[in-house]
Amino acid sequence: MTASEPQTDPVKLVIVGHVDHGKSTLVGRLLHETGALSAEKLERLKAISAKRGQALEWAFLLDSFQAERDQGVTIDVSRIRFDTAVRPYVVIDAPGHVEFLKNMVTGAADAEAALLMVDASEGLKEQTRRHAYLLRLLGVEQVAVVVTKMDLVGYDQQRFSEIARDVRAYLQELGADPQVIIPISAREGENIAAKSDKMAWHDGPTVLEALDTFTPRCPLAFMPLRLPVQDVYKFDERRIIAGTIAAGQLRQGDTLLFSPSGKTARVESIETWSAPEKLEAKVGEAIGVTLDRQIFVERGELASHIEEAPVLTNVFRGRIFWLDDQPLKVGDTVKLRINSMDAEARVQAIERVIDTESLAGGGADAVNRNEVAEIVLRTRSMLALDEARANPETGRFVISRNFRIVGGGVISMEGYPDQREAITVRSTNITASESEIDRSARWRRNGHRGGVYWLTGLSGSGKSTIARETERQLFLKGFNVYVLDGDNVRTGLSANLGFSPEDRAENIRRVGEVASLFADSGTIVLASFISPYQSDRDRARQAAGDSFHEVYIKADLSVCETRDPKGLYKKARAGEIPAFTGISAPYEAPEAPECIVDTDADTPDESAAQLVAYIEKVCQLTD
Amino acid sequence: MNELDELEAASIFILREAYNRFDDLAMLWSLGKDSNVMVWLAKKAFYGHVPFPVVHVDTGKKFKEMYDFRDRYTDEWNLRLITGDCPPVEDMDPTLPPAARSAARKTAGLKSLLEEYGYTGVIAGIRRDEEAVRAKERVFSPRGEAAEWDFRNQPPEFWNQFNTEFPPGTHVRIHPILGWTELDIWRYVRREGIPLVDLYFAKDGMRYRSLGDQDITSPVPSNADTLDAIIHELETTNTSERAGRAMDHEAEDSFERLRRDGYM
Numbered sequence: 001m002t003a004s005e006p007q008t009d010p011v012k013l014v015i016v017g018h019v020d021h022g023k024s025t026l027v028g029r030l031l032h033e034t035g036a037l038s039a040e041k042l043e044r045l046k047a048i049s050a051k052r053g054q055a056l057e058w059a060f061l062l063d064s065f066q067a068e069r070d071q072g073v074t075i076d077v078s079r080i081r082f083d084t085a086v087r088p089y090v091v092i093d094a095p096g097h098v099e100f101l102k103n104m105v106t107g108a109a110d111a112e113a114a115l116l117m118v119d120a121s122e123g124l125k126e127q128t129r130r131h132a133y134l135l136r137l138l139g140v141e142q143v144a145v146v147v148t149k150m151d152l153v154g155y156d157q158q159r160f161s162e163i164a165r166d167v168r169a170y171l172q173e174l175g176a177d178p179q180v181i182i183p184i185s186a187r188e189g190e191n192i193a194a195k196s197d198k199m200a201w202h203d204g205p206t207v208l209e210a211l212d213t214f215t216p217r218c219p220l221a222f223m224p225l226r227l228p229v230q231d232v233y234k235f236d237e238r239r240i241i242a243g244t245i246a247a248g249q250l251r252q253g254d255t256l257l258f259s260p261s262g263k264t265a266r267v268e269s270i271e272t273w274s275a276p277e278k279l280e281a282k283v284g285e286a287i288g289v290t291l292d293r294q295i296f297v298e299r300g301e302l303a304s305h306i307e308e309a310p311v312l313t314n315v316f317r318g319r320i321f322w323l324d325d326q327p328l329k330v331g332d333t334v335k336l337r338i339n340s341m342d343a344e345a346r347v348q349a350i351e352r353v354i355d356t357e358s359l360a361g362g363g364a365d366a367v368n369r370n371e372v373a374e375i376v377l378r379t380r381s382m383l384a385l386d387e388a389r390a391n392p393e394t395g396r397f398v399i400s401r402n403f404r405i406v407g408g409g410v411i412s413m414e415g416y417p418d419q420r421e422a423i424t425v426r427s428t429n430i431t432a433s434e435s436e437i438d439r440s441a442r443w444r445r446n447g448h449r450g451g452v453y454w455l456t457g458l459s460g461s462g463k464s465t466i467a468r469e470t471e472r473q474l475f476l477k478g479f480n481v482y483v484l485d486g487d488n489v490r491t492g493l494s495a496n497l498g499f500s501p502e503d504r505a506e507n508i509r510r511v512g513e514v515a516s517l518f519a520d521s522g523t524i525v526l527a528s529f530i531s532p533y534q535s536d537r538d539r540a541r542q543a544a545g546d547s548f549h550e551v552y553i554k555a556d557l558s559v560c561e562t563r564d565p566k567g568l569y570k571k572a573r574a575g576e577i578p579a580f581t582g583i584s585a586p587y588e589a590p591e592a593p594e595c596i597v598d599t600d601a602d603t604p605d606e607s608a609a610q611l612v613a614y615i616e617k618v619c620q621l622t623d
Numbered sequence: 624m625n626e627l628d629e630l631e632a633a634s635i636f637i638l639r640e641a642y643n644r645f646d647d648l649a650m651l652w653s654l655g656k657d658s659n660v661m662v663w664l665a666k667k668a669f670y671g672h673v674p675f676p677v678v679h680v681d682t683g684k685k686f687k688e689m690y691d692f693r694d695r696y697t698d699e700w701n702l703r704l705i706t707g708d709c710p711p712v713e714d715m716d717p718t719l720p721p722a723a724r725s726a727a728r729k730t731a732g733l734k735s736l737l738e739e740y741g742y743t744g745v746i747a748g749i750r751r752d753e754e755a756v757r758a759k760e761r762v763f764s765p766r767g768e769a770a771e772w773d774f775r776n777q778p779p780e781f782w783n784q785f786n787t788e789f790p791p792g793t794h795v796r797i798h799p800i801l802g803w804t805e806l807d808i809w810r811y812v813r814r815e816g817i818p819l820v821d822l823y824f825a826k827d828g829m830r831y832r833s834l835g836d837q838d839i840t841s842p843v844p845s846n847a848d849t850l851d852a853i854i855h856e857l858e859t860t861n862t863s864e865r866a867g868r869a870m871d872h873e874a875e876d877s878f879e880r881l882r883r884d885g886y887m
Contacts, residue, residue, distance in 0.1 A: 009626050038863050048875060065756065065774060066876045076759040076777060079751050081804065090802075102779035106761070109781030138781075230636070231643045235672045242668075244636045273670045274815065284624055286635035288670060299643060323779055337784050398784040403765075405779055405786055 009216045010081065010088035014108045016135065017117030018125035019096035022148045024074055026117065026186040027093045028058025030207070033193040036082035037061075058186070062093045075100055077107035086212040096127050101370045102323040105408070108135060113142035113214040115207070116167075120159055120183070121152045124166050130356045132167075133372060134321060136174050137410060139392045143171070144210045145178045151185040155198040173359055180210050220247035221283050224308035226386070226394045228339035229258070229301045233288065240271055240288040241297060246339065246393045250305075251280040256291070258301040259310050259384035262424065265291035300341035302384040302394065310386050310394065311413060312420040314535050315348065315378045315588075320409030322373065324401060327366035336377065338385050338397040338411075345399075348588070349376040375409075376586075378534070382423070387413050415579070415586045417501035419535060422509045442522035446480050448619040450519040452512075452544040453611070455528045456537060456590060457553030458582045459568055460560035462599040462607060466553060467528040469608035474524060474615065481524040484511055499579055505536050512540030519547045524619060532587040549618065551611065552593040555600050557582050594618075627811055630803055634661075635668040636783065637762055637799040638746070642674060644787035645744030645795070649705065651733075651887065652677035654689045655834045656819050657748035660808055661800060662700060663817050675746075676703040680732040683709065684836040692820045707736035720873035722839040723881055730886045734770050737794060746797045747887045752804045753864055754871065756879045764796045765789055770885035796887075805864050806857045813850040824848045832864055839869045 015023045028045075031037050037045075041061070048069065049057045062078040063069050074095040081090050094107035096117075108114065114135050118128055135143060145167050153159045164181045171178050182191055183199050184207060190196035191206045205213070225248030233240040250256070254267050270278040271288040281287045302310050322328050328347060336345040352374040354361040367373040388395030388410035399407040443449050455463045467483045474481040490497070493510055497503040508531050518525040531537050541548040560582070561569045572580035579585040595614045597607045624632070641648055650665065650673070652658045665673045679693060697704045709732030715724045737745065751758040761777055763785035778786045789795050800808070812819060822831045822842075829842040830853075843866060847853040865871045871878055878886075 009629065040863055040866065051875070062755070062758075065759065066879060067775065075775060078755070078758045079802075080758065081752065103777070106777075106779045106781055230639050233669060235669060235674065238670070240670060242639055244632060271670055273667050275667075282624070284629060284632055286632040286639070286668070396782055398782060400786075400788065403786070403788040403790055405781075405784060408779075408781060408784075 010090045011113055011211075011214050011216050012090045012092060012111045013113050013115065013211065013214070014092040014094055014111035014140065015115045015117060016094050016104060016108060016131040017096055018119065018122070018127040018131075019098075021096060021117045021119040021122070021125070021128070022186050023096060023117050024059030024062050024093055026115070026146065026148060026184075026192075026207075027078075027080070027091055028061045029186045029189060029192055030091065031061065031080060031082050032058070033189065033208070034082040034084060036080070076103045084208055084212055089211065096131075098127055098130075098370055101130070104131065105134060105138065105321065105323065108140060109138045109408075111140050112217040113211075114140045114144075116143055116145045116178075118145060118147050118163055118167060120147050120149045120163065123163050124170065126357065128167075129170060130370075132171060132176070133174060133354075133356045136176055137319060137321060137372065139388075139396075139410075141176075142214050143176060143178055144207075145171075145181040146207060147181065147183045148186050150183045150190065150199065151188050155183075155185075155190075155196075157199070157201045160202075179213065180204050182207055182210060220391065220393060221249060223247040223283075223391060225250055225303070225305050226310065226339075226391065227256070227287075227303040228341070228394070229297055229299055229303060230340050231299055232297065238271065238290055239294070240290060241303075242286075242288040243303070243340065244286045245281060245283050247283050247391055249280060249282040250289075255306060256303045257306045257309055258295075258297045258303050259420075260312055260382040261297065261301055263295045263297060264306065265293045265295050268292045302339055302341070309420065310384045311418045312382050312384055312423065313413065313416060313418060314380065314382050315376065315416055315533070316383075316385065317351075317374060317376055317412040317414060317416070318397065318409035319374050319412065320367070320372065320399070320407050322367045322369060322371055322407045324404075324406035325369055326401075327368045328373075328375070328399075328407065329366045335400045336379065336397055337400065338383060339394055341383060343379045343381055343383060345377040345379045347375055348378045350374075351376065382419070385411055387411055413501075415501060417505040417533070419505060421502060422505050422536075422539065439520060439522075443621060446522045447621070448479060448524070449547065449621060450480075450522040450524060451547040451549060451615075451619055452515045452519045452525050452527060452540070453549050453551055453615060454515070454531070454537060454540060455526060455551045455553050456531045456593075457599075458555060458557060458560045458587055459530055459580075460563045460565055461553045461555035462604055463528040463530075463553045465604045466597065466599070466607050466611060467526040469604060470611045470615070471526055473608065473612050477616075479524055479619075480522060481526065482518060483526045483528060484515055484518075486529045489514075501533075501579075501585075505533065508533070508536035509539060512536075512543045515540065516544040519544055524615060530581050530587070532581045532585065534588045534591065537590065549595060550590050550593040551595045551597060551614075552590045553607075554589075554596055554598045559600050627807065627814060630800075630807055631664065631667065631811070633802065634664045634799040637785075637797065638665055638668040640785060640787065641744055641746060641763075641797045641799070642669070644785075647740070647742045648675045648744040648746070649678045649740070649742045650675060650746040651748065652679050652693075652702075652704075653748070653834075653887075654679065654685070654693050654820060655748070656808055656812060656823060657750065657800060657803075659696075659817055659819060660803075660811055661746065661748045662702070663815060664799065666700070673700065673702055676705045678736060678745075679704065679706045680729050680736060681706050681708060682728055682732070682836050684838060686820070686822060686834070686837055688820050688822055689834065692818075696818065705736070705740065707732050707739075710735075719880065720870070720877050722869035723873055723877040725836060725839050726870045726881060726886065727884070730770070730881065730884055733887075734885060737770065743789060743794045744797055745794060746799060748800055749798055749887055750803050750805070750808075751801050754878055756882050760798055760801060761786070762798050762801055763787060764798065766794050766796055766885065768792045770794070772883050772885065774883065806854065809850065809854050809857060813854065823853070825852075831867065833867055835868055841867045841869070843867050
């Protein structure tokens, strides 16, 4: 590096807050105070201001669209650079009008630090709170609050203290802590570069001093490796896997695991052009590697080391912001992008639409433009991702619709299992042996088809009662029938499993495989399990193939809670059982069950009779 | 990674994203310093190859040095060059000020070239620090059916996820060096040894800071005749890069009008 290259990276700083709270004015003033304005620009600014019969209007510097200047409102994000004695800054001026929230998000998502502006004469307003909330969601951790237009309130300390208290209370509720709160007047230049005489009572820093305490975004170098595959090139004899490292680092010779495909290969070389040879690469670098074996990987896979692999799942929770004119509704299909992966996703649930004013929220059918919400998304294909709290880069996603990005969010797996264990085959060198007796021969001897009848439903919905009664009746009629019941397998087959999402998934995987073997041997299996996750039931269906029947034992949560045969709901409500399905853990009702037994309406005998009739019909031999 | 490494990596990511997402992709090659940096970045991104055509929209009024440069490096860099002509100035909107009207020829030339070749992704080397209106651009910026820029309703763009889908009949402008400054460009040119047209270097106390058409671009006073001298000059200057571009100074909104209609 030569002497004239900058020694410090610029910090990207976004200025946010309610419309008319003086963001653009502060930016103009910052540029002026730091000497970033060319003589020519200042002249132009004076001319443009004069043309509109105004004194020097700092905001016009950044409001470069004629429409912005004429209406006195920032429409889109501007960026401009200035330097302090400590380091360069790229300042991002974001619009404060709710109409242009998508532009505010565009600016703020790119920032490493933020100034949240509050007008001293108005206090906290709707967009002040919404912007503060979005900063959290977008991952901007360093925030200083600037209370501006202090000249309009006579530089009153009392007024400043009230606003400071409000803003601190709100931010703390979000789990954020404002580094500093500074009283200023951008127009008059008070507390921008030099300490203000008019507010001698303020013993904190000026705006420039506060900025210089910020640090550039800490790179994720020491986190587990994440390399999203962006493309695969074959321009010459090399086959190059290209991508930008999102976290961690890799070295030549490392073994990479590609998710979701599960393929592995070693890094043969890190390719370069017009640059020295490269043996290792770190977060942020746009690299290309060749592998020691020809494996088929394509865009969308996420490479990691074998240890510390990303989560595999086809369902997750997202805390999102929504920017489309059309609301997002339960059941909608949207395009999802996570890292370099695209997937179609369905909105399974909207659990909470959050009021950024009060931070309260409840369930809803739709998320409207500019709202934030917690939703559950489900995809058909498996996704490789991280939780946002584990890795903010790979733990977020965007949603697009009608050719446009219309929303984004951060990922949580709370209540949902990592499905990697459930789909990983560890054994090698195995060859399945085939029986000489085929399935239909066994069926003919029994006089009926074998099959898996998978009873799913809430605790207390009546699964066990119905399963036992159905088993009794079918047995008496001469059917080869057997019940696999939740409580029973948990003392044997799954004795080593608990009730975490992963253990629940593993329990259902085992039962699904066992049930499939029973069915193959010609037996009618009644598998009675809460089995709250659709993904797990889908896997059980996959194991058993065409002889799988999903039976939804349907009952309202309130009805189940009244029945409470094992006293479990009472304990769950008292907080004695963590992650109890329906109370503190999700239950995903079947989307397309083969049979629905409604136990709200019918007695257990009626329900069993309905199931017996169904099984008798479908297990008949046709020829 | 230092700042130049970070800028380089970010631009490579954008170029790779463009190449992956667009089947009909082309890069505008104006022969200026910024577009040479772009070609260089493409060779870095694709390991010595430039896997899409480079397009020179020729106003016929460039400097001879620029045409010579074009011919030499088309060969040396193994580029697939496509050139397009521009209609005469008389066909342009007469309400535009003279220099802007002349510059508008380039937009018209580009539009007809887009139609002829059917490009849906066009890579252009604009930077945010050049002009306040460009500062409000997106990295992937959709254009309408008449190639126009709907700046009032730009889609959001965040977290390195870009708007790469577009309705039929429209295209997307891709700006891989949007976040670079003039100084970044020069420092990168020096670091990488990227060849440039000689006109940037001072002769007889004058040099071109920005290269456009001969009749609407003027040199600025300067003695900077080496890369080091130019970088030193820029570190201390207080005048803007496009000071020598006549069209920027004709009316408050002339550049905005040009861009709205599809200018780079």
